[in-house]
Amino acid sequence: MTTTTAPRDRMPLASLSPPLLPRLRMEPTGSSRTLLDGGWWPRSTDPVTELPGLVLAVDNLRGPVTRLILSAGGWDTHPRLLGVAGRVLRLGYFTSQPLSLLTAICANRSRVDLLVVPPDTTPAAAGAAMILAATATNLIHAQHIPLTLSAPPPPAAAAEDAWEDEGGHLAGSRLAPLRRQAIR
Structure with missing residues (x-):
């Protein structure tokens, strides 16, 4: 539930x-060398309900959040100011920001980029997406993570054959005996 007594742009919603x-x-x-800093799975698309808990969690992990950058789509409302724990945060909504990305700017000038998993995602898919987003070696951008997780894995034989064609061989490969015979 939200409350306001002035126009949205002048009074923070809380x-x-x-x-x-x-x-x-x-x-x-x-x-600071990771592509994403983690993943977040909100329960709804109401920013006034969802963002305060996220802000407090990021505060504890990375420093006080002062600003949030969100996608213009995907949220029920677009408040510009949000009251959280006695302070006011600025919220910016941009059409250029992917739906699946939220950026938090902290007081120490660091930024936290989070994958935003849609609320209606299944628990298994949401968990897998958040694990991938929170992996330091992840090289997949936020907007591509759902597609990556829903794509079927490549067949093992096709990957092995591609490697075989590059000149090497795997022990136990179906092509390894043929290569050994050719060398003799």
């Missing part, structure tokens, strides 16, 4: 309910 514990998975080292 939830009357306590912040929800976010479903959040963060890259554990806090490295």
